Amino acid sequence: MKKILIVEDDVKIANLIKLYCVQAGFKTSIAKDVPSALKKFKQQSADLIILDLMLPGSDEEDGISFLKEIRKESLIPVIIVSSRDEEVDRVVCLELGADDYMTKPFSPKELIARIKAVLRRSSSANSSEKLIKVGKLKIDLEKVEVTFREEKIVLTKKEFFLITALAKHPGKVFSRSQLIEAIYDYDEMNIYDRTIDVHIANLRKKLGDDDQSLIKTAKGLGYKLVGELDES
Template identity: 45%
Template sequence: MDLPGPILIVEDDPNTAALVTTYLEREGFAVIAVHDGAEALALARRKPPGFVILDVMLPGADGWEICRELRKVSDVPILMLTAREEEIDRVLGLSLGADDYVVKPFSPRELVERVKAILRRARPTAGANPSLVHGSLVLDPEKHRVTLDGRPVELTAAEYRVLLALMRAPGRVFSRDDLIGRIYEGGETVVDRVIDVHIGHLRQKLGDDPAAPRFIRTVRGFGYRFADRSEE
């Protein structure tokens, strides 16, 4: 898969970084590995990466902080590496804008497949996909672009796929499990609260007041739906 920049690995264990690098390079990816958060941020500013694999436990700035800083300036796909499997850690990573996470110890082959899956989700297959329009909100599936009032809206891959699913079926109620299945097609185990996090971020980026939403409506006890044509 062609990427606009190299895969940036941020991992303080040299052995783990070297192993992941080897497996990714076998698949034809260009890779740069760094071992602390400050170096990762400096490098990302000089040479924007096409993908980031980010360890949570780092010297200096930890992975949460690095993820937060990257999300301020970029929608680059981010895969978090964590040694802890608690639900709160998974939700925290995704709430900060990470696209997925892998728990240590992990299979390098599995990690490579996760990377490929995220890239497939972020770069949908081209085809005859007309733009989806609701008032001043426009989603262009061909260009993978969202605009509001003519201005671009920067979304993570997961946020984009949630919005795409909702806008393709205005008025239809999606359960959290429905939306999880559309975001995490590889069968990953994901808590349903993650969808609430993505919806919260979408509403914030779209300026959508949950008390009087223009776009995403909550159906209590069921899930979410996008406003239908009569509600434009």
């Protein structure tokens, strides 16, 4: 049974989400603020987090800070459910590694559908292969870990999906549109092409790939990963 952590300070909304999650066959737990959410996240295993951005406490204890904190150590799927409906809020959360974003008021049935879609996507990313090796790059799909030159690299969820998509087909040039399709859900397809450039720049920085010896830019076309796939 999949486990859902609901981080929401509004009791009525939290209980409504819990009701629909339980009816859909999920096990749930609720946290009403960042400290309790972090405690439950570290003490209890969860398969997905539903996160409100407007949580009680100081500015440092809102949903954004919680999202940043968990992304330091986990790629667990996160769906934002918030009353903030500005485009900048949606973009910031997606860039920080959220998997989906819904605004309040929302349809509980649609939320459940999105939960199932995100969980399917997360599972499929790890189902077919367990380890991808391209030169000194290693991607462990089961542990959701990336190492390069024997050094563990901490990535956001989108960065992990991006490097995985490139590594599965080394030498192939991917357009920005193809990479958007590979790492974003259908309802996120309004993401700008240049968002991929930002992800690539962040990947290169984290990998120490300043000379672009690993991730090459195909001018006017897109990006490709350099190397040969080790199928041993």
